[in-house]
Amino acid sequence: MTETPTPDVDAVVVGAGFAGLYQLHLLRQQGFTTRVFETGAGVGGTWYWNRYPGARCDVESIYYSYSFSPELDQEWTWSERYAAQPEILRYLQHVAERFDLEKDITFSTRVTAAVWDDAARFWQVTTDGGETVTARFVVMASGVLSKAKAPEVPGLDSFSGRVLHTSAWPHEGVDLSGLRVAVIGTGSSGIQAIPRIAEEAGSLTVFQRTPSYAMPAWNRPMEPDEVAQIKSGLVEQRAAQRYTVAGMINTSPEHAALDLDPEEVEATFQRAWDAGGLGSMLSTFTDVAVNPAANELVSDFVRRKIAEIVDDPETAEALTPRAHGLGTKRPCLDTGFYAAFNRPNVDLVDLARHPLESITPAGIRTADGEREFDVIVLATGFDAVTGSLLAVDFQGRDGLRLSEAWSEAPYSLLGLAVAGFPNLFTITGPLSPGILTNIVTTIEHDVEWVTETMLHLREHGIETIEATEQAQREWAEHVTMLSGYTLYPTANSWYLGANVPGKPRVFLAYVAGLASYRRHVEEVVADGYRGFTLGERALSSATA
Ligand code: NA7
Numbered sequence: 001m002t003e004t005p006t007p008d009v010d011a012v013v014v015g016a017g018f019a020g021l022y023q024l025h026l027l028r029q030q031g032f033t034t035r036v037f038e039t040g041a042g043v044g045g046t047w048y049w050n051r052y053p054g055a056r057c058d059v060e061s062i063y064y065s066y067s068f069s070p071e072l073d074q075e076w077t078w079s080e081r082y083a084a085q086p087e088i089l090r091y092l093q094h095v096a097e098r099f100d101l102e103k104d105i106t107f108s109t110r111v112t113a114a115v116w117d118d119a120a121r122f123w124q125v126t127t128d129g130g131e132t133v134t135a136r137f138v139v140m141a142s143g144v145l146s147k148a149k150a151p152e153v154p155g156l157d158s159f160s161g162r163v164l165h166t167s168a169w170p171h172e173g174v175d176l177s178g179l180r181v182a183v184i185g186t187g188s189s190g191i192q193a194i195p196r197i198a199e200e201a202g203s204l205t206v207f208q209r210t211p212s213y214a215m216p217a218w219n220r221p222m223e224p225d226e227v228a229q230i231k232s233g234l235v236e237q238r239a240a241q242r243y244t245v246a247g248m249i250n251t252s253p254e255h256a257a258l259d260l261d262p263e264e265v266e267a268t269f270q271r272a273w274d275a276g277g278l279g280s281m282l283s284t285f286t287d288v289a290v291n292p293a294a295n296e297l298v299s300d301f302v303r304r305k306i307a308e309i310v311d312d313p314e315t316a317e318a319l320t321p322r323a324h325g326l327g328t329k330r331p332c333l334d335t336g337f338y339a340a341f342n343r344p345n346v347d348l349v350d351l352a353r354h355p356l357e358s359i360t361p362a363g364i365r366t367a368d369g370e371r372e373f374d375v376i377v378l379a380t381g382f383d384a385v386t387g388s389l390l391a392v393d394f395q396g397r398d399g400l401r402l403s404e405a406w407s408e409a410p411y412s413l414l415g416l417a418v419a420g421f422p423n424l425f426t427i428t429g430p431l432s433p434g435i436l437t438n439i440v441t442t443i444e445h446d447v448e449w450v451t452e453t454m455l456h457l458r459e460h461g462i463e464t465i466e467a468t469e470q471a472q473r474e475w476a477e478h479v480t481m482l483s484g485y486t487l488y489p490t491a492n493s494w495y496l497g498a499n500v501p502g503k504p505r506v507f508l509a510y511v512a513g514l515a516s517y518r519r520h521v522e523e524v525v526a527d528g529y530r531g532f533t534l535g536e537r538a539l540s541s542a543t544a
Pocket of ligand 1: 190
């Protein structure tokens with residue numbers, strides 16, 4: 001191998017949220033020179049930006065936190081079952097301080113482009129601050145839900161009041177008291193924000209395109225005894241968590257709903273409802289996520305709960321999902337969402353009956369007329385998984401752009417690497433299990449894999465690694481085939497890219513779970529990085 005020039009750093013990491021912070025920590029620990037660029041003015045990623053009222057994680061905090069450091073686990077105590085955004089941000093700030101990470105992070109700086117130099121075998125990374133840094137590796141730790149999506153409706157700029165997006169909530173907070181507020185969107189963010197906004201606003205009008213299923217959170221403070229007990233078992237829990245289906249410990253269902261009598265099924269659903277949690281209802285029986293008839297049973301249970309909570313039958317019906325089954329779109333967690341519609345100051349506009357036509361200077365026009373507002377809150381979600389990756393103008397080998405490589409589908413080997421883009425790693429990228437799991441645990445896997453891979457290359461004097469086109473095509477076929485055994489493809493969800501007009505409709509996640517994904521990746525490595533080309537140009541499919 002010919003001698004190549006030395007890059008400025010071994011790695012550039014994009015993003016300083018859960019993924020970027022841990023990536024920096026591990027790379028530095030292994031002696032890799034690393035620069036992190038972060039758009040925000042501080043650490044936190046998702047938890048830096050999403051400061052809307054009611055924002056909190058909907059995976060229990062005892063799982064939704066790093067598992068890599070027993071000392072960190074012992075010294076940090078979560079105050080609630082599901083921590084709110086300020087507490088999660090404080091945790092990430094604590095991690096940054098504890099591991100002295102900030103000195104290698106450049107804040108308020110966006111990476112705009114990265115060009116692969118095939119002769120030098122490194123990336124030339126450009127920022128919006130005008131800086132260019134060369135790096136042997138680029139690690140995208142830019143988040144799966146970080147590129148915000150506005151509603152595709154004309155006139156947004158004409159609105160004379162204030163427009164806010166849940167994912168870019170002003171840091172100083174917003175005083176909504178007495179104001180006429182509209183919320184567009186009833187996914188996880190809208191469902192968390194609506195009850196809190198309802199308490200503060202003069203009036204709240206919710207514009208709903210598709211009703212969601214929301215399970216009760218039953219959020220509560222953590223009791224000291226409970227904390228002590230959890231901490232005493234954390235080392236074992238953390239090890240076990242890494243080899244679970246969803247990155248958290250759930251009891252696996254044993255029976256199929258369709259094999260049991262209806263009373264037993266109903267009692268099991270009720271116990272799950274009383275326990276609460278995102279996956280509670282879907283973990284009741286083996287068939288509820290895969291068999292349409294079983295899914296109808298669990299979906300119907302939640303529909304009946306909505307009818308019990310919401311007083312007005314017409315509003316309850318509008319809030320009831322009928323066109324898709326529970327779990328086919330991302331379920332939500334309810335802390336007062338359904339009950340908010342019993343308040344006299346809260347109204348629902350069902351966009352399925354009265355479609356959104358335009359935003360006007362005074363408010364929002366739907367097919368049944370115009371309503372006037374002081375503030376419009378967009379809870380309209382994200383260009384998920386691929387959005388933040390495509391936001392960087394990547395040019396790989398021979399000038400190949402990522403947008404061209406993904407024009408038909410977001411190809412990726414294991415969610416970690418893309419053919420044509422040597423030495424680029426994507427944490428929880430497309431076709432990884434990330435978005436269907438407790439993402440922190442999958443992030444940790446990916447970050448550790450990237451670090452071990454870079455160590456392997458360094459130990460063997462290898463400068464490049466690249467996915468082969470054939471291997472990534474086979475992985476994409478495998479992922480699509482697995483999702484076809486589930487009910488996921490039956491709904492128009494962000495899992496499928498269906499929320500963004502023109503986005504390729506491809507199921508973006510590996511559905512067989514984190515444990516089986518980990519074992520697969522371990523086999524790939526043990527087999528000499530099967531599907532990757534190390535140290536030389538990958539053969540294109542035409543010549544493979
Ligand atoms: P989601 O879950 O994508 O929800 C966005 C919501 O906004 C959803 O109800 C959408 O309706 C609605 N939406 C989007 N575009 C429009 C337009 N043009 N008109 C009307 N309504 C619209 O995003 P969230 O931020 O709530 O949650 C994202 C993830 O964060 C969540 O899944 C968790 O993983 C955490 P639709 O369903 O598309 O008809």
